Amino acid sequence: MSYGRIPDEVIEGVLKHHDIVDVVGKYVHLTKQGQRMTGLCPFHSEKSPSFSVNPGNQLYYCFGCKASGNLIRFVMEIEGYTFPEAVMQLAEEAQLDYEWEVPDEAKSKDQQEKSILYQAYEFTAKLYHHILLNTEQGKPALEYLRSRGVTDKWIEQFQLGYAPTMWDRLVQLLEKREYPLPLMEKGGLISAKSDGTGYLDKFRDRVIFPIHDPKGRVIAFGGRLMGEGQPKYLNSPETILFNKSRSLFNYHRARPAIRKSGQVVLFEGYMDTLKAWGAGIENGVATMGTSLTEDHADFIRRHADQVIVCYDGDQAGQNAAYKSIGILNKAGIPAGIALLPDGMDPDEYIGRYGASRFRKEIIEGALTSVQYKIRYARRNFNLNNETGIRTYIETAVKIIAEVNSPLEREQYVKELAREFQEYEFETINQQLNTYRQEYLNKRDIRDNKDKSWNNVMNNGKGREKKPSLLPRYHTAEIQLLAVMMHDREVAEHVRQQLGEQFNIETHAALAAYLYAFYAQGNEPDASRYLAALQDERLESAAGQILMTDTVQGTNPQVIDDYIREIKKHPQLEAIKHKKEEMIRAERAGEIALAAQMASEILTLERQLKAL
Structure with a gap:
């Protein structure tokens, strides 16, 4: 084949x-x-x-x-x-x-351009890495990294590099290797001169952090400026390879640890991720020059069950962490927040207190999203007076009211009652029940308006819509094809008895491909059969047949019953149409025509009984 x-x-x-x-x-x-x-x-x-x-x-x-x-x-x-x-x-x-x-x-223009850019980025990453480790130009950058506690092992693992200060070193080398410079500009590796006379290197005098796609291919760079100037950090622009709102730094390395633990640790920057990796946090990733987006969250939810957000301890970092909770919760991902003291970032904390303490106290000691929301709200109240305490407790209880788990709600209320002993647990819990009911009354019973089949927050008010029953001949065709895809002898029997006389066009096409598949000497193999189809519509139909567990039996009597049901449908349809014609003739007073229709109906019914 x-x-x-x-x-x-x-x-x-x-x-x-x-x-x-x-x-x-x-x-x-x-x-x-x-x-x-x-x-x-x-x-x-x-x-x-x-x-x-x-x-x-x-x-x-x-x-x-x-x-x-x-x-x-x-x-x-x-x-x-x-x-x-x-x-x-x-x-x-x-x-x-x-x-x-x-x-x-056979390749699209985009695919051809992507292929060239992948090669160019891989070459550039190796070039910058070589310059960092093996040239006089790279020594200051290498000393800088080592002064930040970055070991040579990590430099190799992360393929860190250095872009020299020359204006067009990379341009010259790309041109020498016959990479098309207009495409290199489009791909974000170089920039066009303002006067239109040529090209300049995009990165100069910067420590380079290669950014990879999930398959480990270099698709962009992040650069940290060595000297004075702005911006301190510079990322590649968005290209046909790189989308900041969807890409996560270090994901391709972190994937095995993420799959094993079911957890992602989310950092703000490259250096935090790198230093955390050295501290044993191998499931760490980072966004790049952009806040966490819904696309990021959508990507994460397909690979992990939980996220620990470990942003900088300063005000900006904590505001970003608070914002991330809503984005992650909207995507259905439980989020924890790791708190860093004194406005420190993860890199600084690890450098001062060590890897073990970072893992145990910061990552493993992360707050739940509810605990963090309560703590985040706390800063807006003066807890030195009764009014401030009461208003704070009311705000905290409103946050707790949105928690679905009764056990979690009780735990948070107990924590409030322990801290503010002038308020009884029962009093706070009564207020919680009031806010909880208000929240439930406001909340839409559905979580997915566009996909009614996927409304997981039903709470008993909605009724699951039962799937409509298929006609008998339709069910018979599905059942028969499912058996045929797993049994070559059955397929041959069906070919002799039925051929391509399936009533549904898609099923007839699937049968024809299946006959050809077996005729070429292939044994039953669903995956290879689908590969032979090379048609999205047919593959979808075949996949649905194979995955819905519809087969009820495979003995010869059942197979023949399926075939008989399929053959009966055209006869039943013909009888139905003849009866409609007979009724119309009777109503029009055409007695002779009506009698002829009745005779034809009897003939069709006898043929039907003979099947």
């Missing part, structure tokens, strides 16, 4: 080498549920998992947006690749030996 210009052995090698759970797991945080793995769908927004991965047949399916397919289709959708590009990517990751390449004409 051939797939365009891709050799059959490449497809087989990719599907054999990769496990779909591992491929999907790079993008989605999966948990085991029975025989399957489930998680939040990466293709649409949701708060309760509807995305399912079946290790048995190597397929995925979303019960919400209906996305489905095998691992090749997943990579196509998640990365925006064509089929050949997805296969090539997977083949390279598997280190398969092959001579096939995607022809340039």
Whole structure:
């Protein structure tokens, strides 16, 4: 079997080498549920998992947006690749030996430009790293990093570099290697001169922090200025490779620790993340020159169950931490806030108190988001007088009222009662109950207005809409195709008895592809069959059939019953139309025509009984 210009052995090698759970797991945080793995769908927004991965047949399916397919289709959708590009990517990751390449004409213009820019960024990162470690120009930057407690091991791990002070050193080297300079400017590596006479290096006299995508490819740089001037920190501009609002520094390194712990520690800057890594916090990431965005939160929620926000201890950092709680909670991610004393940042704290204390007292001692909100609100009240205390307690109780867990609410009320002993626990709790009821009355019963099937905050007022029943012939076609995809002999029997006489066009197409798949000597293999389709609509339909557990039995009698039900439908439809024609003829007084219709109906009914 051939797939365009891709050799059959490449497809087989990719599907054999990769496990779909591992491929999907790079993008989605999966948990085991029975025989399957489930998680939040990466293709649409949701708060309760509807995305399912079946290790048995190597397929995925979303019960919400209906996305489905095998691992090749997943990579196509998640990365925006064509089929050949997805296969090539997977083949390279598997280190398969092959001579096939995607022809340039098969690549989109964006894909061609991206490919060149990936190479250029990788070259530039290696260049800056070499300059830092091996040249006189890089010595001041190297001494600066070491003075900040950055070890040579971390410099290697993070591929830190130095951009020299020359105006066009990188421009010259890129041009020498025949990288197109207009594309290099578009990709954020260099800048055009204001007079239009040429190009300048984007980064000069800066320590360089390479920024990677989730696959570990360099897509941008962050630069810390060595001398005087502004801005102190400079990031690459947004490009076809780099989006600040979606990218997280260090994610590709942190991913194994995030998957193991289910937790992300979120920092503000590169140096904080690096120093925390050295302190044993290997699940740390950072936003880059931008506040936490909904896109960041959406990305994080697919990979982690919890976030610890560890921003600077100054006012700006704590304001940003407070803002992050709302963004993370909106995405359905529990957030904790790590508090740093005296306006310190993580880098300073680790340098002064050491790695062990940072881990135990700051990260492990993080406040819950509710505790932090209460503490954040506290600064607005004068607790030296009765009015200030009472108003503060009322504000804190309003915050507690939004907590869903009764046990958590009770815990927070007890903490308030212990601190302010002039107020009884019962009194505070009574006020809590009042605010809780007000909150519930105001809150919309649904959390996802655009996706009624995914309203997880039902609270009993709404009723789950039952799925409509499919016609018998439709169900029979689904059941029959599901068996055929797993049983070659059944598929051959159906081909002889039914052929392509499925009533639904999509099902007829799936059957035709399946007959061809088996005719070429293939054994049942759902993932390879979907790869042969190379049609998003058909793959979605096949994936739904394979993932919905509809098969009730596979004995010969059941198979023949399915076939009979499918054959009956056209006859039933013909009888229905004839009866409608007969009624119209009777109403029009055309007795002879009505009698003829009645005779034809009897013939059709006899044929139906004979099926």
